[in-house]
Amino acid sequence: MPLPATKGDLNRLGHRLIASDRIVPADLEQLAFVLSAYQQVLDRVKTQLRDLGLSATGRVKTTKTLTDKLRRIHGFELSRMQDLAGARIVVSDLRIQNEVTEKIREFYESQGCACRFVDRRADPRFGYRAVHLIVRVDGIPIEIQVRTELQDAWAQIVERLADRWGRGIRYGEDPEDPEAQVRYGARTASRREAVERLMELSETSAPLEQNRASVVSSEKTASFVEECIAELQSVAQRDPELLDQKISVRLMEHLNALRDILADSDEPVDQALFAAGAETTLAQLIRACELAFARVSEALTTLRKTVEDHEGRLRGILQEIANARDEGA
């Protein structure tokens, strides 16, 4: 169902909706008609996501959040609102988030639908991190939010707090009654400081998730290099004379695969090790692999230590939030 209103109709409706506190019945009726079209397209998108194996929930913006947004952003037009209808998917981690995002993008592009990618991980909005895909189906934009568990936990905590401390905290504003005290066990802090602590939570989550993803990818690299070493050593063991000979075509493929994988990884690799190409002897190739393995392992140890540090900080802040008592409530 295409949108049953022109851009101009929508914008005029938006202006009327915020012109007074009471919305007249005719405008409510028109809004219901417009939102019904958004709902239908949203439901279709959710079904398509389900067919892609993705479990999504969705909502059409409430009249209050819709009018709040029109009032908050001066000059903002209803026809430009991209999150009037939105679907949400929560996945375990950053790696799955990237896979799911790509899957959705590929699907909608293959259907000829415009698809805009907004990476709020690279560009967080007041601490909010997620990936948003805005797909345009039948001319109606649907915002698909893809969040990791950690990104979602942060967003839910802030939303819930915003219910009591004012929705402005979602947009970088002070909480209501900003000096009211929040008790953390023996010590207290102001609401304003508590909100700042939430920003720290977001800033800690971001590198933690990134480093966790890097650990998984480095572990795969290390495991591949280890397998290469085992295979090359077994070739050398069967025929030690091969050690000083140039590598075979089959092992050359090994070398190329190894070089590609290491080039894609974040690990520092001396590409000169591979520069000899077909002139490389089996002994040199084994040595190159052993060096690469040592480097990847060393980098992994550092990464794991960084992850542990971030996890410690994250748990500390979460524990603090779990123990907090809002004295101003």
Place this chain on the structure above:
Amino acid sequence: MQHYLVIYDRRRGQIIKHRVYPNPKRALAARFDAEREFRDEPDIEVVVLGAESWESLRRTHSRYFKDVRELAEAALEREAHTV
């Protein structure tokens, strides 16, 4: 796909009413009725959420179901199981 009308009290942090509608148009009509009913109560949020099940909503919209302490504890619990 079900459509859940949820009426939520933000200050109290409680769902005060919810009802499931298999038909999205009916859910939307019920939403507008409820918005009219609660129009003088700014802390009441009226929303229609679409999901496969109520359980799916608990996962993606947990702020309607848990307070800040419970949300933080749930995140800690998940962290404890993250390898």
